[in-house]
Amino acid sequence: MITPATTLFGVEHPIVQTGMGWVSGSKLTAATANGGGLGIIASATMTFDQMVTAIDEVQAATDKPFGVNMRTDALDIDKRVQHLITSGVKVASFAQAPGEKIVKTLKDAGVVVMPTIGAPRHAEKVAEWGVDAVIAQGAEGGGHTGVIPTSLLIPSVLDAVDIPVIAAGGFFDGRGLAAALTYGAAGIAMGTRFMLTSDSEVDDSVKAVYMQTALTGTVVTKAIDGAPQRVVRTEVIDKLESAGPLGLPRAVANAIKFRKLTGTSIPDLLREGLTMKKNQNLTWSQLAMAANAPMLTKATMVDGELDVGILPTGQGVGAIDSLPTSAEVIAQVMAEAEEALRKVQSWT
Ligand SMILES: Cc1cc2nc3c(=O)[nH]c(=O)nc-3n(C[C@H](O)[C@H](O)[C@H](O)COP(=O)(O)O)c2cc1C
Structure with a gap:
């Protein structure tokens, strides 16, 4: 074709x-x-x-x-x-x-x-x-x-x-x-x-969770990083949605962990955070959420930690x-x- x-x-x-x-x-x-x-x-x-x-x-x-x-x-x-x-x-x-x-x-x-x-x-x-x-x-x-x-x-x-x-x-x-x-x-x-x-x-254990998800099993939430993201509805998502942002100290710790993985220095991390805040017009709490998001995804997709991480997916998963x-x-x-x-x- x-x-x-x-x-x-x-x-x-x-x-x-x-x-x-x-x-x-x-x-x-x-x-x-x-x-x-x-x-x-x-x-x-x-x-x-x-x-x-x-x-x-x-x-x-x-x-x-x-x-x-x-x-x-x-x-x-x-x-x-x-x-x-x-x-x-x-x-x-x-x-x-x-x-x-x-x-x-x-x-x-x-x-x-x-x-x-x-x-x-x-x-x-x-x-x-x-x-x-x-x-x-x-x-x-x-x-x-x-x-x-x-x-x-x-x-x-x-x-x-x-x-x-x-x-x-x-x-x-x-x-x-x-x-x-x-x-x-x-x-x-x-x-x-x-x-x-x-x-x-x-990880196979994570694939197994996706495979059990129904057509109605996903949700679009802003609770992860402030932007709408489709994920499997899990207890972690329910908690994030009811509790609000994870809090600045945890966000900073997660941001530092993620940047270490992607080879970013602390001064560059600060510069990137401030540029993101300015360009995307984020509040401090939205910035904290955005800093958290990559580690929440890595927790499931790479480390298989289903109790703390998130599962991004399309509705087609069902x-x-x-x-x-x-x-x-x-x-x-x-x-x-x-x-x-x-x-x-x-x-x-
Ligand atoms: C686990 C996961 C991670 C994703 N990561 C990215 C990304 O890093 N960059 C990007 O442009 N899109 C990303 N997306 C969106 C996909 O590239 C793609 O546009 C989307 O999955 C298409 O919809 P579908 O899942 O219904 O096929 C991601 C989607 C999923 C499910």
Whole structure:
């Protein structure tokens, strides 16, 4: 199947495995690339050196194109962007709008720029800056997410911009891909479906909890870091929602722990916190929550500590009950999509 997405990324199938912090390392990304989709390394939770190693590992495991997801407000973002360029990474993905300067630098070097957006006006803004494609993530999606459902976001973003739109938020099978293509999207991006594969780096005990979660088992909460985030509803979330912010001392301790992991010095940590507070107009208590969030995710995803951590996920988790390989997911989604499209054609 050839779509504007397969052509833009140089991959076989119009399926993107998104960058997911603590989840999509080199193993999942390489497995997706070898399965014919676009795999994306999540580097927001990696030090610069870890990102370099992850890129090296993917390049050792495949000669197929892949992407790297980054935080635009990372202090070393320029260094990361330069490394993507020199190492020949095909796609740069961003959770937030990357800014005109970063878009230009990457595009001048031939790197495909693809931010994730959750509203048509955000798509218009990044399209004006010259990005090559957008992932439009509807409210059903995992992690930080907007309020517009996928079924309304996709047509409005398609109407708003002229670049390839990759539909995301709640996709888990080939019927979803067929529907997205019929809307006019160039492909789909999936997070939760790829998180629940044998190639993802999440502990098996944590995968088991996800697999038991029903379609009604998730919630969007601002109690984690001040921005709406979809997670499995657990006791930890109920406590966070009823007790409010975890308190400044714990936030500072968690922020220091996380920054140590990502190689940030204390002066840089303070500078980053103050810049975040100013740019995102956060109150001190929101800043404290934001500082806590990465460690709350790491606690579950990496350390398997289900009693203290959080479980980011899309609503699609309720429709998933198997742990195939990434390549098997891609093959099955493609077969189902082709079947669904054939069926509709036979009716016309
Ligand atoms: C565990 C988890 C971690 C995530 N981390 C990131 C991240 O680091 N950067 C990012 O841009 N998006 C992140 N996301 C969002 C996904 O990249 C993707 O857009 C979303 O999962 C799509 O919706 P779906 O889960 O319904 O497929 C995360 C999602 C999950 C479930």
